[in-house]
Amino acid sequence: MNLFKIIAELEKVDPEVMDRLSHRRSALSALGDFSKKMALAAAPIAVGSAFNKAMGQNTLTDANGILNYALLLERLEYSFYDQALKAATLTGTLTGAARTAIETIRAHELAHVNLLTAALGSNAAPAPANGFDFGSAFATYPGFLTVAQALEDTGVRAYKGQAGNIPRTLNPTVGGAVVNLLTVALQIHSVEARHAAHIRYMRRGATAGAQSTIFPWINNADANGAPAVVYGAGNPVATFPAESNLAQGGISNLATGLGTTYTVEDVSAAFDEGLDNTTVTAIARATATF
Amino acid sequence: MRRRSFFQVAGATVAASTLVLAGCKDTEVVQPTTTNVLNLGSNDAGVLNYAYLLEQLEAAFYQKVLDTPPADMPKEELALFTELRDHEVIHREYLKELLGANAIPTVEFDFTSLTLTTRAGVLAAARTFEDLGVAAYNGAGKLFTSKAFLVAAGKIASVEARHAAFIHDLAQAPAFTGVVETSGRYTGMATALTPLQVIEAAVKFFPFTVITSGLPTA
Numbered sequence: 001m002n003l004f005k006i007i008a009e010l011e012k013v014d015p016e017v018m019d020r021l022s023h024r025r026s027a028l029s030a031l032g033d034f035s036k037k038m039a040l041a042a043a044p045i046a047v048g049s050a051f052n053k054a055m056g057q058n059t060l061t062d063a064n065g066i067l068n069y070a071l072l073l074e075r076l077e078y079s080f081y082d083q084a085l086k087a088a089t090l091t092g093t094l095t096g097a098a099r100t101a102i103e104t105i106r107a108h109e110l111a112h113v114n115l116l117t118a119a120l121g122s123n124a125a126p127a128p129a130n131g132f133d134f135g136s137a138f139a140t141y142p143g144f145l146t147v148a149q150a151l152e153d154t155g156v157r158a159y160k161g162q163a164g165n166i167p168r169t170l171n172p173t174v175g176g177a178v179v180n181l182l183t184v185a186l187q188i189h190s191v192e193a194r195h196a197a198h199i200r201y202m203r204r205g206a207t208a209g210a211q212s213t214i215f216p217w218i219n220n221a222d223a224n225g226a227p228a229v230v231y232g233a234g235n236p237v238a239t240f241p242a243e244s245n246l247a248q249g250g251i252s253n254l255a256t257g258l259g260t261t262y263t264v265e266d267v268s269a270a271f272d273e274g275l276d277n278t279t280v281t282a283i284a285r286a287t288a289t290f
Numbered sequence: 291m292r293r294r295s296f297f298q299v300a301g302a303t304v305a306a307s308t309l310v311l312a313g314c315k316d317t318e319v320v321q322p323t324t325t326n327v328l329n330l331g332s333n334d335a336g337v338l339n340y341a342y343l344l345e346q347l348e349a350a351f352y353q354k355v356l357d358t359p360p361a362d363m364p365k366e367e368l369a370l371f372t373e374l375r376d377h378e379v380i381h382r383e384y385l386k387e388l389l390g391a392n393a394i395p396t397v398e399f400d401f402t403s404l405t406l407t408t409r410a411g412v413l414a415a416a417r418t419f420e421d422l423g424v425a426a427y428n429g430a431g432k433l434f435t436s437k438a439f440l441v442a443a444g445k446i447a448s449v450e451a452r453h454a455a456f457i458h459d460l461a462q463a464p465a466f467t468g469v470v471e472t473s474g475r476y477t478g479m480a481t482a483l484t485p486l487q488v489i490e491a492a493v494k495f496f497p498f499t500v501i502t503s504g505l506p507t508a
Contacts, residue, residue, distance in 0.1 A: 101465055108470060111478025156448050163444045164437040169508075177475055186431045186447065187479040190424050191470055193451035194480070198466075201459045215370075216456040217377070217449055249388050249442055258383040262376060270377040270384075271445040272452075 060277050063170055063181065066162050067116055068125045069277050070185070073158055074112040076284055077151055079132040081106035084144055093141035093207055101202070105195050112188055119174045119181070128290040135289070142208045145199055147287065150226035152196035153218065154275070154283050157230075159189035161240060161274035193272070200224075217269040220244045229283055234276040244268050328394060328496070330485075332504035335392040337433045340485050340505060341443060342385040342393060344426055347495060348419050349378035350399050355412050363409045367460065374416075374453055381446050388442070400497045413461040420454035421469050421481070422491055428482035433506045451480070 060066050081102055084090055094102060117124045137147045163185060170181040197216035203224070204212055214224045221231035221244040234240030241247070246267050251257040254267045284290075330339040352375035359368055386393050405411030427447035434440040458465050471479050483491070484507070489500050 104464075104466055107472075108466070108478040115478065160441075160444045160448065163431065164441050168432040168434070168440070175475055179475075180432055182432045183428065183482050184479065186428045186444070187476070187482050189444070190428055190447060190451040190480040191466075191478065193448035194455040194466060194469070197452035197455035198459060201456060215373070216459075217373075217452045248384060248445070249438075251384070251387060254380060254384060258380070258387060260383070262380055266373065266376040267380055269373070270380040270449055272448040273445065274441065 060162065060165060063166065064120060064123045066165055067120050067181075068123070069162070069281075070159070070188075071113065071116040071120065071124065073155055073280070073284065074109055074116060075127055076132055076288055076290070077155060078106060078109035078113055080134060080137070080148070080151060080288070081109060083132075083134060084138055084148075087138035087144075089138050090141060090144060094144070098202060098205075098207070101198060105198075108191055108195070112191075115174065115184070119172055119179075119184075131290065133289040134287065137287075142203070145203050145208050146225045148199045149196065149203065149214075149224065150230045150283070151287065152192055152199055153226070154230050154280055155192040156189060156196055156272060157234075157275035158277070158280045159185055159192060160272060161234070161276055161280070163189070163274070215269070218243045218272065219265040219269050221268070227283065227286065229279070229286075234274075234279040236276075239274075240276050240279070241273055243273050245271065245273055326498045327501060328397060328498050329501040330394065330505060331392065333506065334434050334436050334439050335389060336505045337430055337485075338385060338389055338439060339392070339394045340430065340488075340502070341427070341446070342382065342389060343397070343500070344423055344488070344492075345378055345382040345385055345446075346397060347399055347492065348423060349375065349382045351401065351415065351419055352378055354401055355406060355416075358406070360406065360408050360412055363412065367409075370456075374456075377449060377453070381449075388439075397496075397498065399495045401495065403494050410461075413457060416457045417454070417461060417463070420450060420457050422483075422488060423450040424454050424469070425481040425483040426485070426488040428480060429484050429488070432508070433485075435506075 060069055084094065085099070085102060085106060087094075134147070136143070138144050163182065166182045166185055168180075168182045171178050172181060173179075200214050200216045202208055203214045204210065211224070218231065221228070221242045223231050231243040233242040244264070246253045246255055246264060248254055248271055254270075255262050255264050328343070330336045330343065352371060355371060356368065356375055359371075363371075401415075404415045406415065424447065427443055427450060431440055431443060431447075434443065454469065455465060458467075458469075469481055471477050471481075485502050485505050489496075489502055493500075
């Protein structure tokens, strides 16, 4: 059995095969059977029907579209932290190391805005004319952190959802230097994940209510008070499953499919899932008016 | 008939059948040529093996800590270390399964350079491993020709970043110091390292020579 070879070959025909295989139960059990060297004859039919499905519905296809989408999210995040740091309602609680961390995160988001703007040049979309209105997001410290967690986890899912759409050989000149756009996207992606983990850790602190059931990683699709849609499935679900997803790389259930039994919490937490731009944009518009 | 047009005419189901059978033939077996050399191989399989080696390293490290925990490490932290260990073991076993016959063997590591008898020493070591892992995934993404493997690696990469941030928090280190650029062209970007740089940084943990020459560089 050589899953690697099979998937690599299938992907030459269908670039989305990995996603499709992961979430089509019939194809999954077929591949599972492969690993036990069973049902070899029947399997290709199931696999074939799996990758005949319609392509994904992510509406972004060109690099500028992806970059402008990322730019909107970064502008939103920057504005969110900037407003939080200036909010009178948070001056008594957002203090000390917590304030320093949020200031650092704000600086990162601004750097991301600047880099994306530079990369886009004259193709950069204008910032929303009236800025971002986050409503009552800054009324309390725990409430602020809840929204922050939602935005950061959404950001991680957004970048992950686009990574495969960025040509790996796209090396534009930004600020006089050649950069690899995919690597830059992955570098920002991991910064957003560090932000998300740190915000989650802050929520475990006493000021935020000592919420010890919140972890730096995402167990199941636990929303921890954030909107459930942030951790739910996107569109199409086969490409963008919920964070509770247990199927990876053609194995239908990693909790039981790797020879040893693992908990569903550990399996779901061990993999973050991408999200399509339509769902991400809807989350953004539910979080802020712009 | 050319292969591509055959697919178009015959349809995906037949094509899949052909490919799956072809997939059963293994032509890229990667095994160490001697006991002290570990060749990661080439192409996408090589990059996956590189990730597999790092996941083996991380899982082995956490297992070692849990086997003989430092006396000053609270049990709440050990419980969370157990989760970290399990995440890494799942990554390891998943990558092994993906690689199939292309997988490098299970290897053992040399942790004698680390101080694992104190909490501070354990956290310092964990920080090294997690930060290195994140930088490795950041640099490896563009090396995959397969979008599927890029996406698969991306799903793991952000979890490693969550681990890294958590370790920084446990160590009460400033959350992003040393891993996110604060000036210059890459301000706000996390570190990305090439396989060569990562293997070099981790060389003291490998009681064997890691051959990376077959890996893609762009």
